[in-house]
Amino acid sequence: MPGLIFDCDGVLADTERDGHLPAFNQTFEEFGLPVRWSDAEYAEKLKVGGGKERMRTLLTPDFVAAAGLPTDQEALDEQVARWHRRKTEIYTGIIRDGDIPPRPGVRRVAEEAHEAGWTLAVASTSAEPSVRSVLELAMGPELTAGFSVFAGDVVQRKKPAPDIYAFAVDRLSLDPEHAVVIEDSRNGLLAALGAGLTCAVTTSAYTGEEDFTGASLVVTSLGDPAPREVPARVLSDPLGARPGRWVVLADLAALLTASAGPASRTD
Known part of the structure; x- marks a missing residue:
């Protein structure tokens, strides 16, 4: 069959534009991260498959230092997982609101x-x-x-x-x-x-x-x-x-x- x-x-x-992008940016704001993706920046991020993977593109040494993030890889992975769980919660709420047909x-x-x-x-x-x-x-x-x-x-x-x-x-x-x-x-x-x-x-x-x-x-x-x-x-x-x-x-x-x-x- x-x-x-x-x-x-x-x-x-x-x-992507009205669901994932605002969910990423709200997550960054809630966690006090010094980044907000513009529409054009997010278009580039879409070349990376997976939400956690897109978040990991932020993790340059300068960003990690500016955001006060741990440098230990395991602790950093746990932090990304926390961000992504919250982003998923925000995103599913946007979908439940029914504003995206x-x-x-x-x-x-x-x-x-x-x-x-x-x-x-x-x-x-x-x-x-x-x-x-x-x-x-x-x-x-x-x-x-x-x-x-x-x-x-x-x-x-x-x-x-x-x-x-x-x-x-x-x-x-x-x-x-x-x-x-x-x-x-x-x-x-x-x-x-x-x-x-x-x-x-x-x-x-x-x-x-x-x-x-x-x-x-x-x-x-x-x-x-x-x-x-x-x-x-x-x-x-x-x-x-x-x-x-x-x-x-x-x-x-x-x-x-x-x-x-x-x-x-x-x-």
């Missing part, structure tokens, strides 16, 4: 996949509580129950390493040739491709200018007919899927067929 694996942030909801089409396509018997999952480098809060926001509690969630530190290496997707495919007993990933970033695309998976991209707030070479389809969103029609604008369609005004499950299934076609030829 095929599988459909969603990334979380930027795919289920466009959470799901991205167009994600629930519609997931419902199609569920009804067709596809395996559903989310694979993300974000903390699991954060991922589950966004998943329920996007899918609702009933559909969420049909998802497997792979998140946070379940693997050591974060995207663009393929580990999270390789782990998910193994745990789900999926054939990589029969699984589609929906991503929004180059790091996520590289992770999916590295695990041997077909990847469609829906660009998000920070990723529209990234290089998506290797993606089987790149669109502005999956699109939705209702309640407010949001068309999916195709940015790249190397396999000739030719989706309509919104991407449907049949389009994603066609990507699997087209991806497998050339590899299976013997002439």
Whole structure:
């Protein structure tokens, strides 16, 4: 049976600018840290997979001294873990407030996949509580129950390493040739491709200018007919899927067929 694996942030909801960034900055303020990330600075931080990993980029000798942080590595790791736990609490509160809407089409396509018997999952480098809060926001509690969630530190290496997707495919007993990933970033695309998976991209707030070479389809969103029609604008369609005004499950299934076609030829 095929599988459909969603990334979380930027795919289920466009959470980075209005969710993660303010949560990081509020955390820094609460802990008295001498840093506030601007929008442009955070766009650069997104090249680093994982929230704790982004926080660790701060830990230059000058920053550690200015913030009065311990220099012992174990104590410093514990401090970062404290920051990240608090940041996760703040972030999940933002999501619960409901101010960040799901991205167009994600629930519609997931419902199609569920009804067709596809395996559903989310694979993300974000903390699991954060991922589950966004998943329920996007899918609702009933559909969420049909998802497997792979998140946070379940693997050591974060995207663009393929580990999270390789782990998910193994745990789900999926054939990589029969699984589609929906991503929004180059790091996520590289992770999916590295695990041997077909990847469609829906660009998000920070990723529209990234290089998506290797993606089987790149669109502005999956699109939705209702309640407010949001068309999916195709940015790249190397396999000739030719989706309509919104991407449907049949389009994603066609990507699997087209991806497998050339590899299976013997002439």
